[in-house]
Amino acid sequence: MKIAYVGSRTTKKRNARGKGLKVYQIDDITNNWTEIQCLYNIDNPSYQTLDNNNEYLYSVHGDLTTISSYKILSDGKLENLNQIDIKSKNPVFLTVDKKNNYLVVATLQGGSLHSIKLNSDGTLGEISDKYTFPGKEENSISYAHQCIWDKTKNYLFVPTQARDQGYSALNVVKFNSDNGTFTLTDTFYAREHSEPRHISVHNNNKFLYLINEKGNMMTYLEFDEINGKVSALQNLPTLPETYTGNGQASASILSVDNLYLIGSNRIHESLVIYKINQNTGYMKEIGYESCLGKTPRFITFNSEGDKLYVANEDSDTIIEYLFQNGRLTFSGRIINTESPVCITFI
Template identity: 50%
Template sequence: MKYAYVGCRTTKERNARGNGLVVYEISPEGHWTEKQCLYTEANPSYQCLDLEKKYLYSVHGDLTLASSYEIQEDGTLKHLNTIDIGGKNPVDITVDAENKHVIIATLQGGTLYTVKRNADGSLGDVVSTFTYEGKEPGKVSTVHQCLWDQKKNYIFACAQGRVNGFGQMRALKYDHSTGVLTETDRFMARTWDEPRHAAMHPNNCWLYMCEEKGDKVLYFQFDEETGKMKALQELSTVPETITSYSDASEVMIDPSGEFVLVSNRYTDSIAVYHIDAHTGYLKNTGFYPCLGKTPRFFCFAPNGKCYVANEDSDTIIEFNFNPVTGQLIPTLNIIPTGSPVCITFK
């Protein structure tokens, strides 16, 4: 781990204080030093690397744009191009198993876009789309993620219903040659629970999904032969003594594959659950303060530490993670960053 790329919101509409896509160099001792802050379009947010880790792709929240960047030898970024995919508010982006296409999920667009990767790493044309229908013609369900299974044969895409659509998670089979997505199964959530993100266990069988408004984490079994999902468990992401407003935001599985973690905005905490090694069922082991406001995103770095992006306190907080107990222990390494919403390590 040498570089971190942080997407930061920039607009007044988002009450943001960020200035663009920030590049940090990380020393062997773990010290973060800002090397570059690159502004191409507003709200660079969720991002991913290509499979060779030569290029970075970023979506621009609240717009209809996605950008490509070449990673230079010193870790800084060179902007290649920005394309307009047409779907409003892209919120997630990922590269397929052959490094051939980029998949983008759009919230208000309600659509997954398959975009060609050009030979020079830039983004090409949209080659396929998959739209989640809404309650009426012309309305959509708002897609919030495009998550691969471990073999990159399926996309799991959560969607919120909001007013005009249906809260759900679909399993979509991916055609590697054409980029076309075909539905194999669908889970319909309770009204207003609002599925947001999911995480796939390394065994490619256990799938965990968090619901934003319901403040819940659900456990599914997934059959990669049939593409079917089976919901088996539901737990709260906040303690039973919490009665205030809360929004679940991100769900991750720790590097050992033994714990599921879910962040909660507004209650500003992270819930930790132990995974039963035989059944995949969850048991809560604790709730930990994220030491900031609005943990929209968190992830594990190659060094095993957990980094929490607290959007509304302008901080990235580093935690040690105990792989035996699941405890999150702050290291007191705080990286000041304006409105951070995504972190990608290289």
């Protein structure tokens, strides 16, 4: 039996219909999804992550300043543990360090990273460190949209958006797992107004793929893990060359074998697929697929890598695709759930 945790937006401000953090059982034989819990504590439980032992789940609350912790029970259901206020607006991404000692959170309107001490019982403790990404003027910020590890879990990659006052950039931040502190080691400045959003890391820890929300392009960079530096090598569009309308690129994810890269496009409502040259890291666009819904904010593979799931926020659906040799085929399965924005499997 597999379990899926589905985060959602819940507020009128977000034009959302979500009811809370949902828990689904997934049948091993039929692959049918059955809702077994809907837990609501605070608005917008919008992104989740697991601790390294799969004993606890942590959630941000979008547009607010709150982080929640939950214990995972034997049947996969969640028991609320505690919440803390990090006093930094709109946490959007979170991840646990390699020693299971700290939870790292990126906040968008706060423009910052926070490391939170994890207690032995899974609850959230005190904030150990905070790093704020500066903007162009005094007292301005750059908007942090993600904090994802390199494969050694010594560095964090943090895409930031300008939003008129900051910098469109990819930041490399070294993390000290002994005391929870951050040290900036490099910044790549993307094209102005491109607004970097999410990044995917190849298993070789050298190839990085950065999706740019407003630039509607994917950037390939190389990472030097010895010195904590990055260099950009390629840009490819996320939208078809014959499409002349607007777009907002969203998510970036590598296939389990790292041979293919997939990006999602809101407004165009599509998925773009690239093949990765395993020697050079360069991308080649090989096709597009409809997301069969509206606003594909989040995409993820199952653990085996043969199924891709797309959370279509504004059509209240999760779409299941079969994935083989770079091809996506709709499986026929649609999971109806309100305003989904994150899926976490266990």
